[in-house]
Amino acid sequence: KQEVTQIPAALSVPEGENLVLNCSFTDSAIYNLQWFRQDPGKGLTSLLLIQSSQREQTSGRLNASLDKSSGRSTLYIAASQPGDSATYLCAVDRGSTLGRLYFGRGTQLTVWP
Amino acid sequence: GEEVAQTPKHLVRGEGQKAKLYCAPIKGHSYVFWYQQVLKNEFKFLISFQNENVFDETGMPKERFSAKCLPNSPCSLEIQATKLEDSAVYFCASSQRDRGTEAFFGQGTRLTVV
Numbered sequence: 048k049q050e051v052t053q054i055p056a057a058l059s060v061p062e063g064e065n066l067v068l069n070c071s072f073t074d075s076a077i078y079n080l081q082w083f084r085q086d087p088g089k090g091l092t093s094l095l096l097i098q099s100s101q102r103e104q105t106s107g108r109l110n111a112s113l114d115k116s117s118g119r120s121t122l123y124i125a126a127s128q129p130g131d132s133a134t135y136l137c138a139v140d141r142g143s144t145l146g147r148l149y150f151g152r153g154t155q156l157t158v159w160p
Numbered sequence: 161g162e163e164v165a166q167t168p169k170h171l172v173r174g175e176g177q178k179a180k181l182y183c184a185p186i187k188g189h190s191y192v193f194w195y196q197q198v199l200k201n202e203f204k205f206l207i208s209f210q211n212e213n214v215f216d217e218t219g220m221p222k223e224r225f226s227a228k229c230l231p232n233s234p235c236s237l238e239i240q241a242t243k244l245e246d247s248a249v250y251f252c253a254s255s256q257r258d259r260g261t262e263a264f265f266g267q268g269t270r271l272t273v274v
Contacts, residue, residue, distance in 0.1 A: 081263065085201075090166075090251060091265035134201060138263075145216045146191055146255060148263060150203035 049074045049141055053151035060127060060158055068122040068154045070137035075118050078142030082111050082122050085134045085153070094135075095122070099142075127158045162186065164266035166252050167234075172272045173242045181269045182234040185254030191215065192235050193263065194227060197249040206250075209235065242273045 050073045060066060070080070079098045083091040095104045095111040097120065103112040110123040120137060134155045138148040165184040173179045185192050194206040205219040209229040220227070224243075229235040239246055249268040255261045 083265070088270075090164075090267040091253075093262050093264060096262045136201065136203075138203075146193065146208060146257070146263070147205045147216060147219075148193070148195075148203075148253075149205075150201070153201040 049077075049139060049149040051137060051139055051149050051151040053135075053137060053154050055154055056152065057155040058157070060156075062127060062129060062158055062160050064127050064158075066124045066127055066156070068124070068135050068156070070120040070122070070151055072118045072120075072139050072149070074141065075115050076141065077115060078140040080111075080113055080120050080137060080139045081148065082109075082120075083136045083138065085136060087133075091136065124156075127156075129158050129160050131158050132156055164252055164254050164264055165234075166250075166266035166269050168269060169267065170270050170272070172274060175244060175273055176241050179239045179242050179246070179271055179273075181237045181250050181252075181271070183237070183252030183254075183266060184234040185252070186264055189254035189256055189264075191255045191257065192229055193253040193255075194235075194237050195251045195253065197251060197268070203251075206237070239271075242271075244273050247271060247273045 054069045081096045082094040097113045108125040113120045134153040136153040138150045167182045192209045196204045207217045208215040224240045227237045251268045253263045253265045255263045
């Protein structure tokens with residue numbers, strides 16, 4: 048069974064800080080890992096997708112890394128802004144389970160001005 | 161369409177009533193997934209489709225839940241005789257393939273059973 052854990056559960060930082068959100072998974076036989084953002088009362092917005100053969104992906108101020116062998120991924124957010132405030136979720140695709148995603152509980156991020 | 165469209169956004173049902181939720185996947189996406197978000201951020205997989213065929217239904221509570229994806233119609237998730245514990249946000253996602261590609265999620269339907 049795949050278990051996905053995200054640490055910390057909540058994070059509150061002043062604007063401008065660089066932050067790291069952590070995601071760990073118990074079964075390293077994954078196909079890919081996806082980071083999402085969820086705003087209150089809204090759906091999930093896909094941020095980055097890392098294939099199992101990749102080490103990292105970048106999009107603007109976001110950088111996600113993947114260490115499959117140790118079962119870890121990090122999402123790095125540079126120069127955080129109040130608009131980054133949201134819940135960040137990571138989800139893994141085991142490949143063997145036909146595209147089904149296993150989600151962590153998320154990190155609730157608050158960036159204050 | 162360019163996004164996954166879910167309707168309605170909110171649904172309130174009395175205990176024992178039927179609830180039906182709809183999802184229009186992104187055009188060209190062959191795979192549709194339904195998830196239930198309960199409590200705070202706990203996502204539970206329900207069912208997936210490849211076009212109109214059930215792909216994986218291992219997460220479905222079969223006694224009251226059913227789902228369909230028919231050609232030229234939105235996909236649907238139906239709950240017969242709703243219970244209080246069915247209160248949750250139901251998300252639909254679509255992707256081009258079953259694995260290895262990005263999953264795109266709709267805005268969700270918040271079901272409240274009273």
